[in-house]
Amino acid sequence: MRAVRCVEGAVRLVDVPAPRGDGVRVRIRSAGICGSDLHLLSPESVLGPPVVTLGHELAGVTDDGTPVAIEPLAPCDKCEPCVRGDYNLCALGPGMIFGVGCDGGMADELRVPPRALVPLPSAVSLRDASLVEPLAVALYALRRSRLRAGARVVVIGGGNIGLCAVAAARACGAEVALVARHDAQRAAGERLGATRASGLYDVVIEAAGTESALAKAVELAKPGTKVWIPGIYWGPLALPGFAMCMKEVSLRPTFLYGRHAGGRDVDAAAALLAANPELPRALITHRFPLDAAREAFATAADRGSGAIKVVLEPGGPLTL
Secondary structure (H helix, E strand, O other), rough: OOEEEEEEEEEEEEEEOOOOOOOOOEEEEEOOOOOOHHOOOOOOOOOOOOOOOOOOOEEEEOOOEEEEEOOOOOOOOOOHHHOOOOHHHHHOOOHHHOOOOEOOOEOOOEEHHHEEEOOOOOOOOOOOOOHHHHHHHHHHHHOOOOOOOOOOEEEEEEHHHHHHHHHHHHHOOOEEEEOOOOOOHHHHHHOOOOOOOOOOOOOEOOOOOHHHHHHHHHHHHHOOOOOOOOOOOOOOOOOOHHHHHHHHOOOOOOOOOOOOOOOOOHHHHHHHHHOOOOOHHHHHHEEEHHHHHHHHHHHOOOOOHOOEEEEEEOOOOOOO
């Protein structure tokens, strides 16, 4: 089958054996390109060059015809975090993440544990369902923040996670502002109900992953509040120390997504995607067939071109 991998530091479409063994086979129909995918291809990647098939924002069809998104994790279920229910903090670390430590889904098909399947509401198109994963990232951060209706929320960063956070916070009844670098991102935020930032905020989401974004987040936070960080800083970080200390602002990273008394964040994300048809129209700016993976990655890396979310679509006829 076809698969997207890193070969000598560059994106290549290669032929690999179809996955076999345990798990449910999913024929991939959409695979989003994440900022972390771009980082993994960088010579400065803290994890080194990937040796697996890329892709963790995934959706497809099982052999019985069921449309699904995928929670791209294979935790050990034995370590202390897993036992207490925090499987996103599994001791396996990056090794449990599809497309990072094990084969991902930028390919014709993938085998996943049954626990990874996310049934899709009928209102969600498979072409859009790879957004379930980044939307779950945003929902987890907002769940941890205990967001209440009527709160003032500001999101720093107009990429995929930031815009998902805008949509999720609006769905919770919050007033939401967006600070974004590019015109296309600001326009997408407005489509989702975001305004321009003004004043100080009850809840701050730093979704850009840069020092300047963190400084802006602390600047816009009310004294004594928290800055929630659903993204990843890939290297050492200089903190806005004086402002952070003077305002007693806490920094709270949130990693991936998980489960709570009401269910999984990925299932809540699928439901929110079904309820907000404007979200994929605002976020997905480019679609490419799997054969055009190199062009797709180049487009995703060029934010100035207007790209927000670039999706690969393996497509092709299904043999169920």
